[in-house]
Amino acid sequence: MTHNLNDKQTNNKKDNEVSLSINGQPITAPDSLSVIQALWHAGYPRVKGVGCLDGVCGSCSVMVRRADSPEIKMELGCQLLIEEGMDVFFSVFESPLQHNYELSEINTSWDVQTEFHKIFPEAEKCRHCHGCNKTCPKGIDVESGVDLAIKGRFRESGELFVECVMCNLCMTGCPEFIDPNHVGLFARRVTGYFHTRPSNLINQLEAIRTGELDVDIDIEKQP
Amino acid sequence: MSQNRDLNGTISYQQALGNYHLQKQSLEGFPAAELSMDEQQLLKDFHPDHRQETMTTLQVGPNKGDRCHKQIADVLQADSRIDAADLAGARIQETDVLVIGGGGAGCAAALMAAESGARVILTTKLKLGDSNTVMAEGGIQASIEKGDTPQSHFNDTFKAGHKSADKELIKKLVMDGPETIRWLIQQGMQFDLNEFGDLLTRKAGGTSANRVVYFRDYTGLEMMRVLRESVKNSDVDVWDYSPAVELLSNESGHCAGAIISSLQDCRYVQIKAKTVIVATGGIGRVHLNQFPTSNHFGATGDGLVLAYRLGARLRDLDSFQYHPTGVAYPQHLSGTLITEGLRSSGAYIINALGERFVNELKPRDIVAAAIIRECEEGRGVVGDSASGSSDMRGVWLDTPGLEARNPGILKKRFPKLIQLGLKSKIDITQTPMLIYPTLHYQNGGVVIDENGRSGIEGLYCVGEVSGGIHGRNRLMGNALLEIISFGRKAGVSAVKDRKTRGHKQITIDHISNLRRELMQKNMPMSGKSPLLFPQYAQYDAEKNTTASNESSGFCGVCDQ
Numbered sequence: 001m002t003h004n005l006n007d008k009q010t011n012n013k014k015d016n017e018v019s020l021s022i023n024g025q026p027i028t029a030p031d032s033l034s035v036i037q038a039l040w041h042a043g044y045p046r047v048k049g050v051g052c053l054d055g056v057c058g059s060c061s062v063m064v065r066r067a068d069s070p071e072i073k074m075e076l077g078c079q080l081l082i083e084e085g086m087d088v089f090f091s092v093f094e095s096p097l098q099h100n101y102e103l104s105e106i107n108t109s110w111d112v113q114t115e116f117h118k119i120f121p122e123a124e125k126c127r128h129c130h131g132c133n134k135t136c137p138k139g140i141d142v143e144s145g146v147d148l149a150i151k152g153r154f155r156e157s158g159e160l161f162v163e164c165v166m167c168n169l170c171m172t173g174c175p176e177f178i179d180p181n182h183v184g185l186f187a188r189r190v191t192g193y194f195h196t197r198p199s200n201l202i203n204q205l206e207a208i209r210t211g212e213l214d215v216d217i218d219i220e221k222q223p
Numbered sequence: 224m225s226q227n228r229d230l231n232g233t234i235s236y237q238q239a240l241g242n243y244h245l246q247k248q249s250l251e252g253f254p255a256a257e258l259s260m261d262e263q264q265l266l267k268d269f270h271p272d273h274r275q276e277t278m279t280t281l282q283v284g285p286n287k288g289d290r291c292h293k294q295i296a297d298v299l300q301a302d303s304r305i306d307a308a309d310l311a312g313a314r315i316q317e318t319d320v321l322v323i324g325g326g327g328a329g330c331a332a333a334l335m336a337a338e339s340g341a342r343v344i345l346t347t348k349l350k351l352g353d354s355n356t357v358m359a360e361g362g363i364q365a366s367i368e369k370g371d372t373p374q375s376h377f378n379d380t381f382k383a384g385h386k387s388a389d390k391e392l393i394k395k396l397v398m399d400g401p402e403t404i405r406w407l408i409q410q411g412m413q414f415d416l417n418e419f420g421d422l423l424t425r426k427a428g429g430t431s432a433n434r435v436v437y438f439r440d441y442t443g444l445e446m447m448r449v450l451r452e453s454v455k456n457s458d459v460d461v462w463d464y465s466p467a468v469e470l471l472s473n474e475s476g477h478c479a480g481a482i483i484s485s486l487q488d489c490r491y492v493q494i495k496a497k498t499v500i501v502a503t504g505g506i507g508r509v510h511l512n513q514f515p516t517s518n519h520f521g522a523t524g525d526g527l528v529l530a531y532r533l534g535a536r537l538r539d540l541d542s543f544q545y546h547p548t549g550v551a552y553p554q555h556l557s558g559t560l561i562t563e564g565l566r567s568s569g570a571y572i573i574n575a576l577g578e579r580f581v582n583e584l585k586p587r588d589i590v591a592a593a594i595i596r597e598c599e600e601g602r603g604v605v606g607d608s609a610s611g612s613s614d615m616r617g618v619w620l621d622t623p624g625l626e627a628r629n630p631g632i633l634k635k636r637f638p639k640l641i642q643l644g645l646k647s648k649i650d651i652t653q654t655p656m657l658i659y660p661t662l663h664y665q666n667g668g669v670v671i672d673e674n675g676r677s678g679i680e681g682l683y684c685v686g687e688v689s690g691g692i693h694g695r696n697r698l699m700g701n702a703l704l705e706i707i708s709f710g711r712k713a714g715v716s717a718v719k720d721r722k723t724r725g726h727k728q729i730t731i732d733h734i735s736n737l738r739r740e741l742m743q744k745n746m747p748m749s750g751k752s753p754l755l756f757p758q759y760a761q762y763d764a765e766k767n768t769t770a771s772n773e774s775s776g777f778c779g780v781c782d783q
Binding site for chain 1: 349350352353354355357358365366367368369372373374377378381390391393394397398401402404405408409410411412413414416419420421422424439441443444445447448449451452455456457464486517519520521553554555559560638639642646756759760761762763
């Protein structure tokens with residue numbers, strides 16, 4: 001259980017334990033632990049780059065190289081189970097926001113495409129290198145999402161980013177300095193902002209506005 | 224009925240799985256449970272809130288004499304991390320409104336305050352959006368379906384909270400439900416819609432109508448990424464890695480700002496503010512009663528402690544929510560939340576004998592207590608022969624049955640759960656997940672009024688840190704509604720209430736009072752609070768992180 005992981009590391013490696021390196025430190029821990037749990041287990045402090053511990057906040061991105069491959073992959077530290085011979089580094093990339101826009105400044109849904117290219121002028125420079133797809137720890141087809149947004153197909157683009165946790169790793173993988181996840185979020189937001197008009201919600205808002213619906217807090221008096 | 228047990232009467236994971244499949248394939252399937260149970264007695268006998276041996280009485284502060292959990296008392300009655308000397312060299316920053324906390328409530332408050340033209344600083348312990356909000360799965364309540372009314376929403380909320388909630392607060396909450404959804408859509412949030420573009424709704428345990436709107440089982444993620452983007456594109460000044468360690472007060476005892484301790488450079492900063500909104504969330508990471516928790520890493524009750532020291536009154540401190548469906552196996556994911564949306568959609572809960580034992584759509588406290596009863600009375604899975612561990616316990620959440628009755632529903636509506644299954648190496652369409660209650664929510668908190676004002680002038684508290692809206696048990700979907708609705712109200716009020724004159728004098732006199740009281744009662748002064756991080760993260764503010772630096776060669780606190 002996550003709350004008794006403060007046992008200090010022992011030198012006698014047990015059956016289910018693996019040895020790996022995290023931020024250059026040799027660590028031995030049970031193979032059922034995530035990278036973050038393994039650090040704590042071994043007695044190292046770690047608060048930065050730790051978040052929800054549930055794979056959705058995007059704070060704990062790590063670079064990992066496995067024993068059997070020279071390839072470096074990007075993953076989330078709370079979701080990645082440790083393996084023998086792994087080499088893990090917490091990523092410390094700062095990712096300043098490059099774009100500034102407010103949805104309320106886009107006058108009508110007819111203007112979205114024009115505004116998109118003003119806000120994200122670099123998006124159309126995408127050279128289809130797959131850098132964003134390779135860095136995405138969620139396996140999202142980021143590149144297609146950017147492509148669809150460039151074509152103005154925002155609803156379809158946004159659908160590809162449903163599981164995006166805004167870890168910003170795709171930004172680090174883009175040689176053209178596109179912020180693909182922010183492109184995806186823009187696509188999702190304009191879709192909600194301009195096209196979600198549910199009649200059941202609107203009817204109830206009107207009934208509340210006119211006073212037709214109200215609340216009597218004296219619940220005991222009710223039948 | 225199969226009775227597959229060990230000789231000593233316990234039922235292992237594999238035996239229980241056998242019982243489950245036998246019963247599933249039988250003609251009768253899983254018939255509904257006997258419903259004649261005394262719910263109050265069930266709560267008294269099995270709900271963790273009623274474990275008297277872990278309770279104590281508060282000795283100091285505005286709630287002196289009230290009963291609460293020992294672990295809560297420990298943080299409320301601990302010494303401050305701050306001395307007057309610490310402030311001597313601390314940089315001073317001024318603002319109109321200071322928002323402490325970067326989850327949904329803090330973002331909503333900051334956006335509204337900035338929109339009203341105030342200078343706003345938002346400080347957060349980790350990064351903006353690192354919060355319990357981002358993990359919320361089930362959805363958000365708003366009475367929008369034909370035939371449903373704010374009155375029904377009110378009645379359900381009041382009843383589920385055991386008639387102890389503040390009625391005026393609930394009224395504000397439910398009347399604001401539809402408007403809150405509209406505001407979220409205007410921030411660019413998406414919801415699951417039907418073919419005609421209407422919002423889809425589902426029931427929650429304890430609701431009389433379909434009232435929960437949602438986006439898959441990623442409602443919180445969708446909400447948080449949209450709000451984060453809104454805040455970052457606004458004039459709000461966001462300070463990441465800046466936990467608040469104490470509030471500041473003025474000559475009249477009003478709140479006048481806060482002291483933050485930067486994790487970037489390990490220095491203190493005083494933020495002088497005309498009004499302060501505390502939106503720091505709950506306290507699950509103290510693991511009350513040694514329960515696992517579904518909570519975010521930073522949920523250590525910091526705001527509760529800060530407000531209490533300044534003299535804010537708290538309520539329902541002895542009442543916590545244990546979410547019925549936390550992961551019990553595999554153990555490294557223990558405590559991870561499985562959304563109530565499953566039960567809303569018709570998933571059963573089944574004991575180790577292959578029987579249903581509770582109406583799955585009862586409020587969370589009843590279902591959680593019933594699960595604990597099954598395990599304590601020998602009808603739950605205990606231990607795990609494969610790994611040899613003995614502290615595992617739980618019952619089944621019948622996802623295969625739900626999928627069989629509604630083909631395709633898991634993939635379409637619960638993508639996050641599918642991911643959880645993959646991580647657990649369990650095909651949830653074939654094999655049920657083992658679940659046990661997980662510490663989920665602080666029902667009580669700081670007493671507030673309809674705009675989130677605490678009893679201390681200049682101090683607002685919104686979201687999980689506040690109390691009164693949910694009484695002694697919260698309904699699914701009411702937390703997301705609360706954080707946005709009350710967050711927005713507090714943001715607007717905080718701007719209206721800001722004093723035209725600055726504070727004459729900024730002090731931390733309330734800490735001297737606390738220390739005097741603690742000494743008079745002969746209380747230990749060794750512990751310090753707020754905790755900031757769970758103990759297993761091994762964060763050591765005292766040593767200013769240098770000790771850990773030397774021993775490990777790198778610093779997990781500030782990466783320097």
